[in-house]
Amino acid sequence: MRSRFKFTIRTKIVLGYMAAIVCFIVSLVFVDNQITVMQQERNYVIEHDIGVHDLTNRIEKHLLDMETGQRGFTITGDQEYLDPYNNGKSSWRQDYLQLYDLLADNPSQQNKLVGIRALIEHWIEIAGDTAVNLKKENRTEALAQFYKKDPGKQDMNEIRAQFEAFRNTETNLTNERAAQLNERNTALKIVLYIMLAAILLISTALATWISGSIVKTIQEVIRSITEIATSGGGLGRRIDVTTRDEIGELGQATNALLESHERKNWLKTKLAEVVGMYQGIEDMCTLGQSFLAKTAPLLNADYGVFYIRSGKGEQRRMVRWASYAAAGEAAGTEGFKIGEGLVGQCAAENRVFHMTRVPDNYIRIASGLGHTAPHSVLIAPVEFDGEVTAVIELAALEPFTPLQQQLLEELLDTIGPAISSVESRMEIERLLRESQAMTEELQTQAEELQTQAEELQTQQEELRVSNEQLEDQNRYSEQKSKELEQIRIELEEYTEQLKQSSRYKSNFLANMSHELRTPLNSMLILSQLLSENANLTPDEQQYAKVIHSAGNDLLNLINDILDLSKVEAGKVDIVPEEMSLTELPTIMQYQFDKVAEQKGIEFAVRLDPEVPTIFWTDERRLHQILRNLLSNAFKFTESGSVTLSIGTVDPKQLAGLLPVKRSGLVLAFSVIDTGIGIPKNKREAIFEAFQQADGTTSRKYGGTGLGLSICRELAKLLGGTIVVDSMEGRGSTFTLYLPSVENGHMLELVQAYEEAAAGVELAEAPLRAGSADKSGDEWNAEIHSEPSDKSVFERKRVLVVDDDTRNIFALRSILEESGIRVTVAGNGQECLELLEKEERFDLILMDIMMPVLDGYATMRQIREIPQFETLPIIALTAKAMKFDREKCLEAGASDYISKPLNMHQLFSLMRVWLTKG
Numbered sequence: 032m033r034s035r036f037k038f039t040i041r042t043k044i045v046l047g048y049m050a051a052i053v054c055f056i057v058s059l060v061f062v063d064n065q066i067t068v069m070q071q072e073r074n075y076v077i078e079h080d081i082g083v084h085d086l087t088n089r090i091e092k093h094l095l096d097m098e099t100g101q102r103g104f105t106i107t108g109d110q111e112y113l114d115p116y117n118n119g120k121s122s123w124r125q126d127y128l129q130l131y132d133l134l135a136d137n138p139s140q141q142n143k144l145v146g147i148r149a150l151i152e153h154w155i156e157i158a159g160d161t162a163v164n165l166k167k168e169n170r171t172e173a174l175a176q177f178y179k180k181d182p183g184k185q186d187m188n189e190i191r192a193q194f195e196a197f198r199n200t201e202t203n204l205t206n207e208r209a210a211q212l213n214e215r216n217t218a219l220k221i222v223l224y225i226m227l228a229a230i231l232l233i234s235t236a237l238a239t240w241i242s243g244s245i246v247k248t249i250q251e252v253i254r255s256i257t258e259i260a261t262s263g264g265g266l267g268r269r270i271d272v273t274t275r276d277e278i279g280e281l282g283q284a285t286n287a288l289l290e291s292h293e294r295k296n297w298l299k300t301k302l303a304e305v306v307g308m309y310q311g312i313e314d315m316c317t318l319g320q321s322f323l324a325k326t327a328p329l330l331n332a333d334y335g336v337f338y339i340r341s342g343k344g345e346q347r348r349m350v351r352w353a354s355y356a357a358a359g360e361a362a363g364t365e366g367f368k369i370g371e372g373l374v375g376q377c378a379a380e381n382r383v384f385h386m387t388r389v390p391d392n393y394i395r396i397a398s399g400l401g402h403t404a405p406h407s408v409l410i411a412p413v414e415f416d417g418e419v420t421a422v423i424e425l426a427a428l429e430p431f432t433p434l435q436q437q438l439l440e441e442l443l444d445t446i447g448p449a450i451s452s453v454e455s456r457m458e459i460e461r462l463l464r465e466s467q468a469m470t471e472e473l474q475t476q477a478e479e480l481q482t483q484a485e486e487l488q489t490q491q492e493e494l495r496v497s498n499e500q501l502e503d504q505n506r507y508s509e510q511k512s513k514e515l516e517q518i519r520i521e522l523e524e525y526t527e528q529l530k531q532s533s534r535y536k537s538n539f540l541a542n543m544s545h546e547l548r549t550p551l552n553s554m555l556i557l558s559q560l561l562s563e564n565a566n567l568t569p570d571e572q573q574y575a576k577v578i579h580s581a582g583n584d585l586l587n588l589i590n591d592i593l594d595l596s597k598v599e600a601g602k603v604d605i606v607p608e609e610m611s612l613t614e615l616p617t618i619m620q621y622q623f624d625k626v627a628e629q630k631g632i633e634f635a636v637r638l639d640p641e642v643p644t645i646f647w648t649d650e651r652r653l654h655q656i657l658r659n660l661l662s663n664a665f666k667f668t669e670s671g672s673v674t675l676s677i678g679t680v681d682p683k684q685l686a687g688l689l690p691v692k693r694s695g696l697v698l699a700f701s702v703i704d705t706g707i708g709i710p711k712n713k714r715e716a717i718f719e720a721f722q723q724a725d726g727t728t729s730r731k732y733g734g735t736g737l738g739l740s741i742c743r744e745l746a747k748l749l750g751g752t753i754v755v756d757s758m759e760g761r762g763s764t765f766t767l768y769l770p771s772v773e774n775g776h777m778l779e780l781v782q783a784y785e786e787a788a789a790g791v792e793l794a795e796a797p798l799r800a801g802s803a804d805k806s807g808d809e810w811n812a813e814i815h816s817e818p819s820d821k822s823v824f825e826r827k828r829v830l831v832v833d834d835d836t837r838n839i840f841a842l843r844s845i846l847e848e849s850g851i852r853v854t855v856a857g858n859g860q861e862c863l864e865l866l867e868k869e870e871r872f873d874l875i876l877m878d879i880m881m882p883v884l885d886g887y888a889t890m891r892q893i894r895e896i897p898q899f900e901t902l903p904i905i906a907l908t909a910k911a912m913k914f915d916r917e918k919c920l921e922a923g924a925s926d927y928i929s930k931p932l933n934m935h936q937l938f939s940l941m942r943v944w945l946t947k948g
Contacts, residue, residue, distance in 0.1 A: 047237040054233055058226040062219070079133065080205040084198065086130040091194055093123035094151065098187065101159050105166045105174060116163065120155065127151075137204075143197050150190045158183020294434055301329055302441055309449045315339055318453050319353030322446055327355045327425065330435045333396045334405060334426035338367070338374055339450065340419065349378050349422050356396065377410045378419045384410040387430055394426060407431055411439060415447030551931040555582045556841035559934060560848070582931065605748050607772050610650040612642055612677065612698075619657060619675055626665050632673055639678035646698065647771045648749055656742045656753075657700060660765050663739070664704035671705025671762070685768055688752050696771040697751075703764045709757040717755070742767075823942050825850040828871065832862045832889065833878040833907070838930075842876065845934060859884030863892060866899065873945055877924065879908040879915075890923035903944035907932065 100116025103109070127148055134140045158181075165174040305325050312318045319337035327335045335355035341348050350366040367375035373384055386408040396403055405426035413421035423443070425431075431439075561567060561575035616636035627634035657675070664673045680699045682689075689697075709717060717739050739753075746753050750770045757763035829851050833839050843853045854872070856862040858881045866872070875893075879886035886906060893899045906924040908915055919927045926940050 047234075047240070050237055051230065051234045054230045058223075058230060061226070062223060066219075068215070080201060080208070082133055083130065083201050086126050086133065087194060087198060087201075089126045090123050090130070090151075091191075093119035093126065094154075094187070094190065095119075097123075097155070097159055101162050105162050105178075108166060113163070116159070120159070123151065140197065140200060143193065143200075147190060147193050147197070150186050150193065154183045154186040154190065158186065298434075298438055298441065301438060302445070305329075305442055306445050309445075309452075312449070312453060313456055315352050315450070315453055315457070318446075318449060320355075322442075323353055323355035323423075326423075326439070326442055330425060330427070330431065330439060331429060332409075332425040332427045334394065336424045338422040338424070340378070340421065341366075349374050357394075373410050374422050374424060377412050377422050381412050381414060381419050383412070383436075384408075385431070385436075389426075396426065396428070403428065409436070409439070411443055413443050413447050413450065415451050420447060420450050550837065551582055551585060555579060555931045556845055556934060558582060560841070560845050605649050605652065607647055607649055610646055610648065610653075611644060612638065612646050613644055615657075615677070616675075618654070619661065622658065623661055623665065623673075627673065630665060630668070632665065632668055632671065634673050636675045637677065639676075641679050642677055642698065643696065646696070648769060652745050652749060653700075653769065656745055656767060657702070659739070659742050660702040660767070664702050664706065664763070664765075668704045668706035668762075672703075673705075674701075674703040676701040676703060680768060682770070685752075688754070688768060689750065689770065698769050698771070700767040700769065701764055702766075703762070705762040708759040708761050709755065709763055710759045823945055824938075826852060827873045827945060828852045828854065828869075829941075830854050830856060830862065830865060830872045830875045832856045832859065832875060832881070832886070834858055834881045835878070838878070842932075849938070858882055859886065859889030859892075862889055866893065866896070872902065874941060875902065875904045877904050877906050879906060879919070887918065887922040890919075894923035903947070905937075905940055905944065 096115040096119035100112045100114070100119065103112030104116065127144070131141060131144055134144065162174065162177055165177060305322070308321055308325055309318070312321060319339070323335040323337055326332070332355070334357055336351055336357070337353040338349040339352045341350045347369050348366045349369070351364065364372070364374075367378075369375050370379040377384055387406070389405055389408050393408070394405065396405055405428055407427050407430045409425045409427075409431050411423050411425075412419045413423065423439075423446075425439075558575045558579035562572050562579060564572070564575075567575070616638055619636050620634070623634055661673065661675065676699075678699050678701075680697050682695070682697045685697065743753050746767055746769070750772055751768045754766045754768065755763060756766070824846075827850075829846060831839060831842050831846075831853055833842070833855075834857055839855050843855065846853050854865060854869070856865055860883045862875070862877075863884075877886045877890060881889075886908075890904055890906070893902065893904065903925045904923060906919040906922075906927045908919065908927070908929055915929075916927045925944055928937060928940060
């Protein structure tokens with residue numbers, strides 16, 4: 032019993048440490064208690080004192096916000112300044128209540144805070160709310176008197192003084208608490224040093240007592256180990272352990288160390304025997320058989336199979352090369368794919384499979400007396416250069432011990448290089464055999480090449496004769512190339528002449544448009560102004576309307592000429608889109624019912640039931656063609672009827688008529704009238720520009736002869752055509768055949784038409800879309816049909832910049848009639864001088880072509896002046912080229928309108944920009 036409970040080294044050390052730890056814990060608890068008390072006092076200083084200062088500052092901020100918001104609102108009247116005032120007014124009381132609760136331990140400070148609250152409430156009552164209410168009631172004089180007296184200033188000064196005294200008191204209290212904390216900290220340090228000295232003395236005494244008892248025991252163990260080392264015994268000698276304390280444990284550990292060294296020596300010896308066996312082996316079969324024959328007895332294995340990797344890529348397999356103690360079916364499967372079976376999976380995962388519960392029918396280990404099933408199976412991969420090159424499968428009647436498994440792992444590290452070495456030797460032998468065979472084959476080919484060289488020499492002579500013939504042909508080709516180059520140069524010069532001619536035509540049309548539109552602008556504006564002048568007699572107003580109508584006719588003629596030139600140049604924009612055919616009859620009847628009623632002619636639109644609802648084409652161009660055909664029909668029909676018929680037609684019946692062969696939907700738009708008809712010899716002439724059926728000086732019907740020319744060219748662009756059928760005196764039928772052009776079909780039509788089109792690029796006159804389809808009376812009626820809000824223009828200042836006195840007179844007259852104050856500048860330089868002198872202008876009407884400084888340069892200089900960056904500028908130009916609008920907008924124009932001016936349109940633009948301003 033005494034030996035069982037003896038006082039061990041562990042117990043001694045534990046008791047010594049336990050005594051030191053107990054002293055340390057007692058000291059730690061005492062120090063922690065003191066630190067906790069000090070931390071509580073420190074937290075109180077942080078949370079209480081800093082919180083008091085923070086709330087005080089927030090209340091003062093709210094007062095500042097209220098004062099700033101009150102002054103900002105009373106000065107500007109802006110409601111946004113009331114937000115900080117109202118927020119401060121509603122928030123200061125919440126912070127005050129928090130501060131009051133925080134000072135519950137200091138009644139003196141609470142009394143001071145109550146006095147501050149009374150002052151704040153008094154300031155809000157006599158100063159804050161009073162000034163805000165006076166401003167809201169717009170009592171300016173009373174507000175001025177209020178600020179002269181400024182009753183709230185004294186309260187605000189008193190509030191700030193009391194807040195300063197309040198903060199000083201809190202600062203003194205904080206300093207007192209900090210001094211108390213420093214005194215406690217000093218006392219804690221003194222106690223801590225005393226306790227550390229006591230712990231040091233106790234620990235030293237215990238260490239001296241424990242070390243004395245341990246040294247004696249350790250010396251006894253050293254003597255025992257020295258006797259074993261000097262006795263000359265080998266690793267088989269073991270220490271006889273008789274004690275049950277730590278010395279016994281030390282002896283047992285020494286014995287375990289000896290056993291470990293003994294196992295390592297055995298492993299090294301067996302490993303050296305196997306590695307020496309690899310010498311002289313030159314084929315895989317011998318290598319595998321030798322390895323299994325040597326390894327199986329060392330591992331107590333009764334069965335073994337050796338698999339080596341064969342093939343590449345997806346054809347890789349593990350093929351059996353050798354076996355141990357097995358034959359026939361018992362020798363194992365011939366091969367496995369990677370990932371197939373345990374052998375294939377071992378190669379795929381590169382890990383060892385160890386099975387200790389093997390079924391009885393797994394494999395039979397046979398001998399001369401009988402057979403039995405193995406109890407343990409070990410499948411291990413052989414790795415070399417990061418790849419699995421072989422797999423070893425072993426079976427035994429007894430489980431494989433850890434020492435045997437360790438030996439197998441080290442053996443597998445040696446077999447990998449051996450397999451690679453044997454494979455390399457076998458590959459070298461194979462290449463050597465192939466090299467010998469190729470040498471024999473090359474000798475045979477050399478003899479064949481000698482024969483072919485003789486044949487090539489004969490062919491070379493034939494090629495020399497052919498080369499001489501080719502040189503003659505090359506000289507002839509070079510001469511032809513020079514002639515073609517000369518023709519190309521002449522064609523380029525001719526093309527440049529055509530382009531120059533196109534530019535001349537473009538500039539001619541632009542300049543003629545400008546020269547015609549400039550005087551026409553004054554005539555249309557003044558005639559419109561006269562027709563609306565109630566001081567004139569009805570006859571005089573009618574004369575003015577006739578002048579306005581004639582001017583519009585002249586404008587339509589200019590537009591038709593531009594349209595025709597543009598169509599002939601192939602530069603018309605075609606935009607195919609989905610349109611509703613059910614709406615077309617309503618649109619046409621709306622436009623021509625009044626004309627039919629005035630002339631006493633029946634007008635009808637017939638839509639065939641088979642016509643689909645949806646049709647793909649350029650709707651605007653289709654309307655333009657139909658309006659022109661219907662206008663001609665009404666013009667040349669004195670009595671009877673005009674009918675627009677819409678139906679489908681078989682594309683096969685139109686073979687040769689359409690510009691592109693069609694197989695889809697084709698519609699026929701027929702305009703039928705009972706008018707004067709067209710002679711047979713004039714049917715083609717009417718489609719020529721400036722040609723009419725009656726071209727004599729005594730003709731009854733007016734017109735330019737451009738409408739049908741434009742219609743036919745537009746029809747071609749849309750992929751259709753126009754056919755006329757007429758008899759003189761019995762009426763006419765104009766039929767527009769038009770295909771439905773979905774998706775990319777329109778591109779095919781435009782390319783087909785543009786192959787024959789070249790020339791200038793004329794664009795539609797900006798801001799005149801649809802104007803060619805209205806007469807002057809229609810424009811006049813449209814202007815008066817919409818009420819104009821003259822209040823927008825009252826007392827607005829408009830600067831008109833133009834060098835043409837006629838335009839200035841016309842514009843001044845009609846603008847001043849609307850209440851606009853007009854100032855005139857004769858060129859761009861005068862415009863800039865007026866902008867420097869005048870206070871401001873609401874809008875500028877800028878002509879483009881002017882002497883001294885043109886409109887483009889003037890607008891650029893205006894936009895460089897910061898105060899005029901947003902001043903609305905409407906450009907007025909008589910040119911109608913495509914790039915005019917872009918050029919004006921790039922120069923700084925806000926908008927653009929072409930001459931002759933449509934006053935309804937001009938007033939609409941001015942109304943938009945004046946409203947924006």
